[in-house]
Structures are given as C-alpha cells and as structure tokens.
Amino acid sequence: TDNHITSKVTGVKHIMEDIRDSNFSNCVTGKYINSGNIINNKLKVIFWIYGGAFLSGDVDGNLSPAEMVGKACGCDVFIPSYSLCPEAKFDQIIWDVLLAYNWLVTVKRVEASNIILYGISSGAGLAARLMQLIGKKKRGEKITPCFHSNVLTSMPNGAVLICPFVDYTEANPEGSFLQYSKHDLIVNQSVLEVGLPYFDIVFGKHRKDYSPCYGNCDDFPPLCVIVSQHETVYDQTLLLVNRARAQGVPVTLGVWKYMSHVFPLLSAFCPEGQQAMKLVSEWVAHRISEKKEPFRYKKNPKLI
Numbered sequence: 001t002d003n004h005i006t007s008k009v010t011g012v013k014h015i016m017e018d019i020r021d022s023n024f025s026n027c028v029t030g031k032y033i034n035s036g037n038i039i040n041n042k043l044k045v046i047f048w049i050y051g052g053a054f055l056s057g058d059v060d061g062n063l064s065p066a067e068m069v070g071k072a073c074g075c076d077v078f079i080p081s082y083s084l085c086p087e088a089k090f091d092q093i094i095w096d097v098l099l100a101y102n103w104l105v106t107v108k109r110v111e112a113s114n115i116i117l118y119g120i121s122s123g124a125g126l127a128a129r130l131m132q133l134i135g136k137k138k139r140g141e142k143i144t145p146c147f148h149s150n151v152l153t154s155m156p157n158g159a160v161l162i163c164p165f166v167d168y169t170e171a172n173p174e175g176s177f178l179q180y181s182k183h184d185l186i187v188n189q190s191v192l193e194v195g196l197p198y199f200d201i202v203f204g205k206h207r208k209d210y211s212p213c214y215g216n217c218d219d220f221p222p223l224c225v226i227v228s229q230h231e232t233v234y235d236q237t238l239l240l241v242n243r244a245r246a247q248g249v250p251v252t253l254g255v256w257k258y259m260s261h262v263f264p265l266l267s268a269f270c271p272e273g274q275q276a277m278k279l280v281s282e283w284v285a286h287r288i289s290e291k292k293e294p295f296r297y298k299k300n301p302k303l304i
Helices: 060-073 090-106 122-139 148-149 176-183 187-204 234-246 271-288
Strands: 002-006 013-017 029-036 045-049 075-078 117-121 157-161 223-228 251-256
Touching: 029 060, 029 122, 045 090, 045 122, 045 148, 060 117, 060 148, 060 271, 075 090, 075 187, 090 117, 090 122, 117 271, 122 157, 148 251, 157 251, 157 271, 176 187, 176 234, 234 251, 251 271
Parallel strands: 045 075, 045 117, 117 157, 157 223, 223 251
Antiparallel strands: 002 013, 013 029, 029 075
8 A cells, every 4th residue: 555645855755655565575664756857867865774783673664864864865755664673683673674675676677786775873784784685695695583584686777874773792892882982962971871781682693793893894895884983883884985996896985073973864953964965975976977087076075
C-alpha cells in the first residue's frame, strides 16, 4: 500500500511504501521522497541510513534533513526503517538495511550505479558494512550468517559517511571516543554510560568482525567522509579513511575543528554545518552527473 503525505515543500511528496514481496522474507518499510527530477534520463536516489547508536533513530526524525539534501542534489531519497537494539542484534539490523537496498534495486528498479549511500554516525557504519558484504559477494567469499548472502553484487555509485561510527571494539582509554566525550555535545559521557553496556548485546563476540574500519574496502566506490577533529569518532574515522585509501578507494575527507558529533545535521544553527552540507551536496551532485574528472572543492576550511 502507498500512503501519500503532502510535504510542506512545494513539489515534493513523502511516499510511505509498505512492501510485502515474495522475494523478501521480511517487510521493507520506510519513506520515499520524490524530487520529481530525472538526471540524464535516469532516476538518481540517495539511500539514507540514519544513526542513533543502534539504540534509537527513526525515519520521521530524518525527513527534514533528507529532504534538504535531496532537493540540493536533485535526487530522490529513500529512508528505510530498521530494527534497533536491544530487541535486535547487529545481524538483524544489517539484514534490514540489506533487504531495503535489495528492494530499491530489484523492486523499485533503480540501478545500483544511480544510488548514493548516505550514512550518519552508526548509519554510516551500516553503509560501510553493506558495501563490505556486497564486496564479499562479488569476490565469491563466504558470508556469515548465511542469510546475509542474499545481498546483491551491485555496488552503489558512491557513499557519504557523516561522522561514521565504525569501530565497535573496546574503546582506547586515550583515544578520541572516550577523551572527547568530555566535550562532545552529542556523544557525551552520559550517552556512553547508557550506550556502551549494550555493545555486548548488539555485537556479541564479533565486535572486531563487525567493525567496518577493520574490514576489506577493496571494492568500495568513491567516498565522501565528514568528521570533526574534536569529536568522539575522529580516530576511527581516520582509521577507516586510511584503510580505504590504502586499498585504492578515492576518498574526499572534510575535517572541521571544534564541532560536535554529526554537526552537519546542525546546519540550521552553525555555519560549519552549512559548509559541510554544501560540500556533501556538491560531491553527490558531481557523482550523479557522471563527470569523469575528479571532484574538486576549494572552499572547505580543511579538505584532505
């Protein structure tokens, strides 16, 4: 069934699609924002994966920023919902994301080459893990658990990773994850006190196996990564970026100082967030335009 909800922005509709298909063992749900744009006679879609440390987050809470990014890039946006801890473990959470990606390609019939993954915080970790599963399937490697082997072999056009939470191992006492929580407005010490005990529930004994920053990035498409130099996930973001670059992945890395976790989502309140969102939007627009020359952006305070 399709429920059409009129958006406050003229010319854009939120479309809630509750999909039940014989090709899927579970129901794929979410909201699809139709921009009305067709670029080079092709439908371009941002696959938006929200964050929340696997404990929180929802589709409706991401509609406003997703609509803003989609409008800036001229893309449709699909925001799938997924299971959360403690009811679900990581295998189930990534399975929901995998199903939604499969649905977008096989049912909505959007070519993977016209899809940009857009992950925020833990959602960026899910985006990275999804690409690693796709890479494993392409290389013919064994995938565990076995039901994850239903992943497609079609890699997206690119991926935006906003302040990616990608290291689920025990935190280094001297690293940014614990040290910068003293100053981070979003991932503060109270958040860690509540969230860290759930890690064993979410990941079990597979913390490092599930951490994208330790996985294979060989087949990744180009990445655009945004992070603050003074936030909790700074260390692990650089670990992922350096690993991807060492394996030949083109990475555009934007670094801002003195910002909190997921600061681009605070673009209504801080100019640094506006700058980051502008960089991301221009990067996405460049990727979907199918231009062959490398992306260049010189206005960012620190683009590495």
